[in-house]
Every structure is written in C-alpha cells, then in structure tokens.
Amino acid sequence: MRAVKYQNVIHFGPPAAALALLLAAAPAPAPAAGPGPDPSRPGAIRAARLWTGSEWLEPGVLVLSGGRVASAGRDLPAGAAGPVLDLPGAVLTPGWIDAASRTGIEGGESEESRESTPCVRPVRAFDPRARGVRAALATGVTSLLLEPGGANVIGGVASVVKTVPGPGGGPLPVREEAALRIAFGDEPSAGNFPARGIPLSIYARRPTTRMGVLAVLRDAWMLGRLAGREAPSADDAALARAAAGEIPVRALARNAEDLRTVLRVREELGIRPVLEDVSEGWLLPGALAKAGLDCVVGPAIFPLGGRGWRGTEPALDNAGALHRAGVRIALTAGGEAAGLRDQAALAVRHGLPRDAALAAVTAEAARMSGVADRVGALRPGLDADAAVFDGDPLEPSTRVLLVIVDGRVVLDRRAGEEAR
Amino acid sequence: MKGNLGFAAAMAAALLAAGPAPAEEEVLAVRARRILTVSGPPVEDGVVLMRGGRIEAVGKVAIPPLARVIEHDGWVCPGFVEAHSQAGLDRGNEQQPIVPFVSALDALDPSAQAVEDQLREGVTTLHVIPGNETQIGGHGILVKPRGRTVEEMLLVRSTGLKVSLEPVRGTTRAGQVAALRKAFRDALDAKDAADRRRAEGAATPGEAPDPEDPRRRGVLDLLEGRAGAFVHAPLAMDVRNAFSLCDERGIRARFVLGPDAWRAAALLRARQDAAGPEAVLYALDPDLEDLDRDEDRDEERVIEVAGVLHRAGVRFALTSDEGPWPSRYPWYQAARAVSQGLPREAALRAITLDAARYLGVADRLGSLEKGKDGNLLLLTGDPLSASTWVDRVILEGEVVYERSADRRLRRLLEGERREPSEPAGGGK
Numbered sequence: 001m002r003a004v005k006y007q008n009v010i011h012f013g014p015p016a017a018a019l020a021l022l023l024a025a026a027p028a029p030a031p032a033a034g035p036g037p038d039p040s041r042p043g044a045i046r047a048a049r050l051w052t053g054s055e056w057l058e059p060g061v062l063v064l065s066g067g068r069v070a071s072a073g074r075d076l077p078a079g080a081a082g083p084v085l086d087l088p089g090a091v092l093t094p095g096w097i098d099a100a101s102r103t104g105i106e107g108g109e110s111e112e113s114r115e116s117t118p119c120v121r122p123v124r125a126f127d128p129r130a131r132g133v134r135a136a137l138a139t140g141v142t143s144l145l146l147e148p149g150g151a152n153v154i155g156g157v158a159s160v161v162k163t164v165p166g167p168g169g170g171p172l173p174v175r176e177e178a179a180l181r182i183a184f185g186d187e188p189s190a191g192n193f194p195a196r197g198i199p200l201s202i203y204a205r206r207p208t209t210r211m212g213v214l215a216v217l218r219d220a221w222m223l224g225r226l227a228g229r230e231a232p233s234a235d236d237a238a239l240a241r242a243a244a245g246e247i248p249v250r251a252l253a254r255n256a257e258d259l260r261t262v263l264r265v266r267e268e269l270g271i272r273p274v275l276e277d278v279s280e281g282w283l284l285p286g287a288l289a290k291a292g293l294d295c296v297v298g299p300a301i302f303p304l305g306g307r308g309w310r311g312t313e314p315a316l317d318n319a320g321a322l323h324r325a326g327v328r329i330a331l332t333a334g335g336e337a338a339g340l341r342d343q344a345a346l347a348v349r350h351g352l353p354r355d356a357a358l359a360a361v362t363a364e365a366a367r368m369s370g371v372a373d374r375v376g377a378l379r380p381g382l383d384a385d386a387a388v389f390d391g392d393p394l395e396p397s398t399r400v401l402l403v404i405v406d407g408r409v410v411l412d413r414r415a416g417e418e419a420r
Numbered sequence: 421m422k423g424n425l426g427f428a429a430a431m432a433a434a435l436l437a438a439g440p441a442p443a444e445e446e447v448l449a450v451r452a453r454r455i456l457t458v459s460g461p462p463v464e465d466g467v468v469l470m471r472g473g474r475i476e477a478v479g480k481v482a483i484p485p486l487a488r489v490i491e492h493d494g495w496v497c498p499g500f501v502e503a504h505s506q507a508g509l510d511r512g513n514e515q516q517p518i519v520p521f522v523s524a525l526d527a528l529d530p531s532a533q534a535v536e537d538q539l540r541e542g543v544t545t546l547h548v549i550p551g552n553e554t555q556i557g558g559h560g561i562l563v564k565p566r567g568r569t570v571e572e573m574l575l576v577r578s579t580g581l582k583v584s585l586e587p588v589r590g591t592t593r594a595g596q597v598a599a600l601r602k603a604f605r606d607a608l609d610a611k612d613a614a615d616r617r618r619a620e621g622a623a624t625p626g627e628a629p630d631p632e633d634p635r636r637r638g639v640l641d642l643l644e645g646r647a648g649a650f651v652h653a654p655l656a657m658d659v660r661n662a663f664s665l666c667d668e669r670g671i672r673a674r675f676v677l678g679p680d681a682w683r684a685a686a687l688l689r690a691r692q693d694a695a696g697p698e699a700v701l702y703a704l705d706p707d708l709e710d711l712d713r714d715e716d717r718d719e720e721r722v723i724e725v726a727g728v729l730h731r732a733g734v735r736f737a738l739t740s741d742e743g744p745w746p747s748r749y750p751w752y753q754a755a756r757a758v759s760q761g762l763p764r765e766a767a768l769r770a771i772t773l774d775a776a777r778y779l780g781v782a783d784r785l786g787s788l789e790k791g792k793d794g795n796l797l798l799l800t801g802d803p804l805s806a807s808t809w810v811d812r813v814i815l816e817g818e819v820v821y822e823r824s825a826d827r828r829l830r831r832l833l834e835g836e837r838r839e840p841s842e843p844a845g846g847g848k
Contacts, residue, residue: 301744315835345806397755
C-alpha cells in the first residue's frame, strides 16, 4: 500500500533497529561523518537554540564525550570527537524528567496488602520497554522519578530511572533510593475495611479515616526512629533512614486540607517533604512558599462539571500561581509521562512563564528528585541526555527530532521531515 | 459514486432557510495585523468588512464612513467548524441500535456548559450528531454555539443520519453489516408492500408494515436520497464495507474514521478523487495515533495518522472530543497534526474550510470570503499556538464573545475560592 512508504514512524526497536533506521533514513548527518565514527554517537550537536536547564544559548552547541556532556556553548570548539550534527532551526534541551511518575510499573502501582510498605520499590516492577515508557521517550522524556501509587500511607521507595533499558534489558537507574513516598488525604484510607463486620481477607487494611492516615504515619516514624541502625526488617530500615533524614520524603498532597496537614506535621516528624500533585496549592501559595516546600505540580486538566482532578477545587493556572508566590515547582503528567509536554504547554498557556516551565521539566525536576548531579541540565560532566525539537518545545505543533540518552541517539525522527 | 455529489447541494439548500437575518444592515469592519482567510493567502494589515452579518470584502479595502470599526492588534481567522461532536447531548446514543427517528435536535441543551465552552475556544459552527455506538443512530444538526433555544442556534435541521460499522454490544463486525443491510431491505420491502397494496386498491392500515412509520421513514430517506449519512468506520476494514454498503444503495455519505484508517489510505484517496477536487469525505477521530504491531519482530510503530493520510493525498476534517484533556481544543488537534507533518495551512483548513466542505456548507462557512457568514476569531496570535487566546468571537457579524468579559474563564484560570482566602501575611 502506498501509505506504508510514507508513514511517520517512531521505531521502538532494540538499539540495533534504531541505528538501522538512523543509517537508512537520516540525511548524511554532518560533513565530519567519515566511515569510522559511530553515527549514533554524535560528537557535537549544533542547534539554533539550546536550553541548558537554566538559560538559553543562541546558537547552541552541545559537545558530547563518553556519554557525558563535555560542554555547552555558543561555538563549536576544535577537536570534538565523533560526527557533528548540524540542525539549523532546531531547539535542544536537556532530556525531560517527569518528577513523579508511575509509567511502566507492571502489575499494579500500590502494594495494598498493608497500608504501610516502606521497603517496596516500584523499580523492581519497572519495564523500560513498556508502551508508556517508549511513548514518553518519544516525547523527549529521558528520566522518570518512579514512585509507588498513592493507595498506601507509606508506599515505598521511589527511584529515578532512564526511559531506556539498561545493558541487560532491565531498568537503568540513575538513583535507586531517591525518596520514601508517603501519601496524605483520602486516597490511603479509601476502600479499606470498616471497623465492623467480618473482613473478607486476612489482609485487613487500616486506616479508614483521614486521622487514621496520620496515626499510621506517626506510628511508622516512631518505629523508624526506635529501630535506628539496628532495624530488624527492610521496612524498618527504610523508615529509619527516612526518619533520620538520610533519604528524602515525597508526600502526595492534593487538596488544601492535605497541604495544611503537611505544614502542621512536618516539624513534628522532622521532615521536609517534596509535595506532589498540589492541585489546591493555589489556595495557599503563600504558606507553601513561606515553608519553602518544593512542589511537583500535577496536571491542570479542564474541569468538567465544575470539579477538578479527583474532586479538588480546580484552577488551571495552579502552577503559575505557585510560581508567582515564590514556590519552586517541577511538573508531572500525573500518570503517563508521555503527557508531560502537553502539561508544560498548557501550564504556559494558563500563566506559567516559558522558562519556568522548561526548568520545571529539566533542572528543577532533577533537583527535586535528588539527581541534579546526573541529569536535568547540559553542564560538563552530566549525563548526555538531550531532546531536539524542530521548534519551540512548549508548542504542541512542534516535533521531536532526536532523543539522546547517555550520548547515544535512541530516537531519530528526522526522516519524516522532508514532507513538510 | 453519484452519492457524493448531491451532498453539498442538499446541505446548502437546507442552510438557506437559516443563516443571518439580512434585515439588520449594520456594517462592521475588523482591522487586524494578519488575516488568515484560509481560502486564499494571508493578508497583512488588512480589513474584514461585514454587512448584515455577511462578509462583504476582505483585504486592503476602504472602510465605509458609518461602519463600526474594531481595531485588533493581532491575528484573525475564520471561526472553527467542529465536524463531529456530541457536545450538549445528555448521552451519545440510544440503547436500541436502529433509531433513525431520533434527532440531536431534541436533546441538545443550549445552556450546557459544553456549548458555552465551544464558543470560548473559537468554535462558531458545531455539528452535533448521535454517537458511534449504534447501527443507525439518528439525525445530526448543525448549530452555532449561541442561543437560548435550539431553534435560535439552528443552521441545518438535519445534516444526515449516523450509521456505524463499529459492532454494538453483543454483535460481531459481520453481524453489524448484516443488520444494516437488513434494515435497508426491510424498509424497502415495507415500501414495496405498501405500494402493491395501494395499486391493488386494498390499502388497509395496520395490515402490513407502513412505510410512513417513523421507524422506517428515516431509513427510506437515506435510501431515497432525502438524507445523507455520516458513516463511522473505525477500522480500515470497515472502510471497504462502508463504501460498498453505501454504493449498493446509492446512499450519500461522509465518513468518520478511526486511527486505523491509515491502512486504507489508497481506498480513501480513490473515492475522494472520484468525488471531485475539493471534496472532503472524511473526519478523523480525535485520537490521531495508531499502534502498528509487528508480532514476528515484537516491535511496535506509532503511526501518526494525520501525517500519513496527508502524504497519501487524503483530505480530512479534524475533530476534538469533550474530555478534560487538551484534545478538547480544536487548535490543539490542528497543532498536533502539524507535529505529524501536516503543513500549518492544511491543519488550519482541517478545522475550518475542510470541515465546512465535509459538512457540505462551504459556500457559507469555513473561510473569510465575500458572501460568506461573518464568522471570525480575533486572536492574540497564531491560531495553532498554545499561547494564543481567542480575544473575541464574531458570529454572523456580531461580537458574541469577549475574553475581557469572560468571568468563567477567569474562574477556570484562577480558581474560585469556596473557603476563606489565605490570611494576610501568609506570603513570603
């Protein structure tokens, strides 16, 4: 059929397939490309604009070496090893990061046999070749903070992973112990067994109320403190480390009441959590700014029937309101990370400044995930993770041209370009 | 393929009954930085002149002395035409699969939030038609998203009947097609029987199926050319069935395609070529991506449907949905199509002029040309940019929406406090 020849194709094949596509379809990448150098490992990329994670370089040249960023500047330094990709008109950013994702967790997001499962690690159930992960990669998302779902008071340990498979086909972690994830609000108490009646299972979960959630949390923190170094179990060990401040805490807090609860108990528990979702943050941006709590802001979706995401009071410019109040924000697609670009574009539409939105999916997302020393910016020494767009990355009309992870081209969609 | 021809003519005849009231001869001129006419090249620093609700001139024209002038420091484009929508209906479909006697006319709620939201996003013409979970689903209507009653909103009382090849619950694909063939056959048989009885002078009501029975009447309208069809063909294989089903009976049809349609690109193109150089026969489902799976190699490819169809030379209208996601916005759907390789002009056309062609109303709607309805959007910039807002909507020469006075938009963006606000001093 005629269409087959012309289709826009995103190949999700193994690395060899991606390379084959690059060789077959891409125009000769650069004059410097001789027969020797590996075209899937460019030595430098020249673009019209380059976002380092904190500022714009125009034009921008990213120099890569050994899977790391060698430099990011305006001019091409002499002696870059490997082919130079010249992409006039293109915009280059660090690989994007969804700072609170559950994309690619196979077989359920929350371990619901108990309400507190501190040693559970979703990275153990993460399939880097899952459809959602590949779709995320195709939009320029190269890292995820992978966390358990919100059905448990203490859900487990979140990890930062790349959106490509590791050498053995398994996950490629950036930081395995990125945070202990806790949840406030009615999600951990919804659907649990009531006080009366016969439980249908031996797994009788507490709690059933908002105050019960807090009780479980206090309990866990007390156990963690008591356990200390001699923790008798993996659960207690994870709690002990979080209670001692050795691993950061992530807290799901959607509505204003949850946020106030966090503000109240953070001193009591001695935690300074990164807040997630924060749908009703716009109701108390000043208090959040004053407390200096970082927020991974969930998606602003159009409220149907007057209500917002999970029954919260909606404000489409939630991210902008928090930003203006001085709260530092990252953005999450709140589920499938492939939606991150749309969420960033909508946040800008609704009032978030463009550069704040770009920082929120790169440098700020990395900082809040505890991996700013590895990803989220194009600084010498950091992982060479980058996305190249054919225009403004915050416009839905813009196409992803290249995605690069650890210095290697893992997605090349320039072939579809000639039809424009 | 004679069926394709009468479509526009029938719709245009229907539309004449409605349209702007010519009694009011008010002259309105919009002067803008950039005018996207869609039918022709863009005009820089030009004027759209409207008289009595219709466009009188577009370009660098002199403004009559008594005209009301709107100076707009931004872009202007035609109002968006939503080619296929269930906005404002309580439910998409009846539970019964064959209901040619129902109409969106009786269910559209003019005060529905969905209708108001359409105007805010720049939709000035809305095709409301029963959904795809049906066999013969009922009549669609063409409306403008403004008015207190359906009659005030109405442009076309019946655009045609929804026919779907997606199997309803409990049916197979083959069963669905068979059920449609049977419905057509039954209606014709009933008519033949009645004709025979009438000829024999022995017409006794109630003795045999009455062709005037509304349950058959709609089907007969379809078969005898009084009504067109909007045929939902979700899979590429349905496209072939849809074509033969319509051609067997000479049904005038437009098609609503699913993301799988790219596999039938050649077939779609051939029918379009036979229908004429400007025919737009297809509307695309809002989901613009398809997964093509290669079982042998365990590989999947994402097919960008709008890009693939465009390269195959297939013209289409883009549609949006009514969910909470950005695919609810026509501009977003067009922008996405651009990311798939559609040129910007073609993408804008797919939500304006090509959507009007699809609906058979391109003589009156879809572009900024002399004689067409004065439906235009005053935008802050490029209509396909996420940062662009609709400043004003002009519908039939009248300003019907102003962003500066849109209190609901303000509520949507900033939120509405239902509890006391943060105490003073709560800030940093």
